[in-house]
Amino acid sequence: MQVSDECEYCELLHDITGRAAALLTGVGLGEKGSRRTGRVRTSDGFAATAIAADPEEIASLLTPPTLAAERALFATANRVRRAAVGDAVHLRAIIEFSNHCERSCWYCGLRRFNRKLPRYRMTVDEVVEAARAAIALGFRTVVLQSGEDSWYDERTICTMVRRIKGIPTPSSPAGQVAITLSLGERPRAEYAAFREAGADRYLLKHETADPDLYRRLHPGMSFTNRKQCLHWLRELGYQVGSGNIVGLPGQTVSTLAADLAFLAELDVEMAGIGPLIVHPETPLGKLAKRNEARRSNANSGYGYGKGSGLTADAMKDARLPADPVTMTLRTVAVTRLLLPLAHLPATSALGTADPQGRQRALQAGANVVMPDLTPPRYRRHYEIYPNKICLFEDPSSCFSCLSRMITGLGRYVATDPGHSPKWPLQGGDDAGQGNPAPALPNPAMTNPPLPSPAMSKGEHSHD
């Protein structure tokens, strides 16, 4: 379904927003005066909270026909975000404790064959101390992230989790800090042990839902196995995070739509979506350099030409209609429409690709920021891609710096662990939900958007 004019696009937005409003009403979040601390709970513990949309519809949403239509998409996503998860922005402190990786993904600087990268592994004590420092600064979620590094076995990770869970926060007893793990693919038994030790969430981006593209970019890995891991995490009761990269060679709007359909099918609690930034010491980095001239035309798509494994025909079709930053913002916005209750980070990759990227994402549906609280002596070596933002920032200034950014947008920093709003209650009605969002209704939700002046025919297409 190709939407060619603003009116049609507006109707589509109107329709999907109506479905989001109905979903929120169905889970007790859409009516005036409803309890903002309500969570989605059924006898099984969960209710589906994704909007049913077919891939063609999603592809149409990802391709607003004009700049005005694109602005309407961002504004609508922002309104849905406000109605569904409120104005709070959740800060998650990432501790990147090992940059060793056994994989060899085609775009990532941590790949095992990048011999130029100095490698490090933090000790359990160092990780726990970094977590303690983050908690003292005000963070209530700690994300433990590494390359796929089996040097950290099940016992070591469980020890880390238990010790961090035992750290009391200034305002509440031990156990109130949420832990997200992001360690890549592991056996089911290990996921189970980590969960048993106290891990609340697991982030495993699916990267791309195109099995062929997945296989090409991740040697020795398969999308089937990725899905299997995500299903295990779901079965084990984690709050599940996934997400995809925007701007991969060979990616089309259809493959991006398949990514979002996959996130909706999985009904994730979190989705991290960022633009591709290739590391120069990778096959894609080298191909990109070689094909620089070819890529210099902004409309030539973001393929990597000869050597990328794509045929000439595939290259011709492998085009995204806008640059990766714009496409990422659109993807975040559409994800908010499809998964109103998900936590969506304004990713560091977006902030690196565009100095205003995180702020723009927060105004297009995002509600999470994940600053890097890795001790500075290690941080610069966690080089998935080069020139990452805030690389040399002192952890102690990070919280206040982000707070200023967030309040400057008219939002506020959450002071609770920021569990998924659809997470079953644990230990009482409002456990872990210290920051109820502002009250509904939002008129735009109960009365989906009318054509605004910004959507008038006077505006021009930018495509």
Ligand code: SF4
């Ligand atoms: S993307 Fe992840 S699994 Fe792949 S090389 Fe980088 S750290 Fe390793």
